Amino acid sequence: MSFTHQQSAHCESGVISSLLTHQGLPLSEPMAFGLANALAFAYIPIVKLGGQPLIAYRLPPRAIIKGLCKRLGVGVKFHAFKDPMTAANALDDLVERKTLVGLQTSVYYLPYFPEEMRFHFNAHNLLVYGKRDGLYQISDPVFEEAMEIAPRDLNKARFVRGPLAPKGLMYTIESAPQHIDYPSVIRAAIGKNIKVMTGAPLPVIGLRGIHYLAKKIDRLSGSEKDKRLYLGHIVRMQEEIGTGGAGFRFVYASFLQEAAGILGDGALADASQTMTDAGDVWREFSVAVAKQCKRSEPIDLAALSAKLRDCAQSERPVWDQLKAWHKRR
Numbered sequence: 001m002s003f004t005h006q007q008s009a010h011c012e013s014g015v016i017s018s019l020l021t022h023q024g025l026p027l028s029e030p031m032a033f034g035l036a037n038a039l040a041f042a043y044i045p046i047v048k049l050g051g052q053p054l055i056a057y058r059l060p061p062r063a064i065i066k067g068l069c070k071r072l073g074v075g076v077k078f079h080a081f082k083d084p085m086t087a088a089n090a091l092d093d094l095v096e097r098k099t100l101v102g103l104q105t106s107v108y109y110l111p112y113f114p115e116e117m118r119f120h121f122n123a124h125n126l127l128v129y130g131k132r133d134g135l136y137q138i139s140d141p142v143f144e145e146a147m148e149i150a151p152r153d154l155n156k157a158r159f160v161r162g163p164l165a166p167k168g169l170m171y172t173i174e175s176a177p178q179h180i181d182y183p184s185v186i187r188a189a190i191g192k193n194i195k196v197m198t199g200a201p202l203p204v205i206g207l208r209g210i211h212y213l214a215k216k217i218d219r220l221s222g223s224e225k226d227k228r229l230y231l232g233h234i235v236r237m238q239e240e241i242g243t244g245g246a247g248f249r250f251v252y253a254s255f256l257q258e259a260a261g262i263l264g265d266g267a268l269a270d271a272s273q274t275m276t277d278a279g280d281v282w283r284e285f286s287v288a289v290a291k292q293c294k295r296s297e298p299i300d301l302a303a304l305s306a307k308l309r310d311c312a313q314s315e316r317p318v319w320d321q322l323k324a325w326h327k328r329r
Contacts, residue, residue, distance in 0.1 A: 003100065003129040005139040005146040009251050011125040012064045013038065014141030015102050018127060020074065022100050025176045034255025035185055036068040037193040039248055043204045043213045049163055050120065052233040055213065057248045059196075061104070061123035061164055065171065071185050075175035081168035084159045088151060091128065091170060095136070100173075101128045104166035109157035112140070112147040119236075122164040128154075186259045187329050190322055193252075198319050207319070210312035217305040228293045231304065235286045235293075246286065249279035249315075267328075271321040278314040285311050 003022060006029075008014025013033040020027045033039075038059045047054040059067065062078075069076040081087035094101050106122045107113060130137040135148040158168045197206040204212050213234070220227050238246065253275035260268035285307045292299045 007144050008141040009247055011141045015125040015127055016065045016068055019100060019102060019173050020176060023173045023176045028258060030251050030254035031258055032068055033251050035071055035189045036064040037189045038064045039193055039252045040196050041206055041209045043209050047163060055234055055237040057238060072180060073177050074173060076171055077174050078171045084155050087158060087168035088155050095128060095131050102171045103128060103158060104169040105157040106160040109160060111153050112149060122160055122162055122166055182262050191326050194319055194322055194326060207312050207315060211309060214305040214308040217301055217308060220301055224298060227299050231289050232293050235289045238286050246279045246282035249275055249282055267325045271318055274318045274321060278318060281311050281314040
């Protein structure tokens with residue numbers, strides 16, 4: 001199979017970008033992320049990762065692929081399995097037919113990841129584009145170069161248990177349109193993202209969710225160790241799961257910049273710059289948390305919650321700009 005590996009900022013948007021480009025529908029990763037209206041924020045205490053509440057900076061796993069394909073009219077086929085052997089045989093069959101295959105896996109059990117990068121996150125996406133000398137050829141968006149993995153290791157990564165268990169999930173593109181109606185799909189995607197970030201009915205979603213988490217930080221109790229674990233978890237979810245809170249903001253800013261060029265619309269370029277600035281504030285928040293967790297003095301919860309509120313306040317103008325733009329279109 002003639003396939004070109006591409007490194008990307010985030011696994012799911014990178015994988016679907018590569019899948020569609022390979023299918024003859026060239027699409028950048030930022031455009032894939034933006035058209036899936038994937039930017040979000042959610043504090044979900046009922047879902048635990050490592051004993052800590054899930055804090056999401058994008059839509060749930062698979063939402064980027066499903067949302068983008070639905071918006072563009074792309075036919076995508078998902079297949080989950082109960083039996084690892086059946087899953088392995090199904091993958092081999094597709095590889096033999098030279099079909100590019102997306103997989104959901106656990107980061108922890110992928111041996112080509114450096115040990116310091118491995119952790120129990122079960123919604124990592126990658127591509128299998130071939131098999132050579134008994135090893136699968138892997139296009140993992142996290143890495144600059146293509147990788148190889150033994151079938152036993154890949155199958156183990158596909159069938160881990162726990163939150164977001166992949167259950168051997170694989171997916172392929174069945175059909176794709178020849179052209180994209182960019183004015184229509186960009187407007188629809190931005191409108192949906194505005195609702196996610198500013199109009200969600202639950203207080204734990206969107207800009208309200210950021211303020212909600214700030215209140216939780218204000219009220220943290222327990223030992224200094226417990227506080228450091230909780231705050232460290234926030235930063236890990238922000239900076240290590242996918243591209244993190246700041247990184248997702250930068251990807252969305254790139255989408256707005258690309259959309260501005262396609263539509264010839266300066267308002268979107270202005271919103272792109274505002275979102276870039278917001279991403280910088282998110283990075284400042286993560287640095288502030290890291291510094292507080294490393295020092296021996298008691299953690300200044302008020303300072304950290306104030307900085308998190310700054311993150312929400314820095315994003316508010318972006319969505320106001322996009323609301324005004326959306327009304328004019």
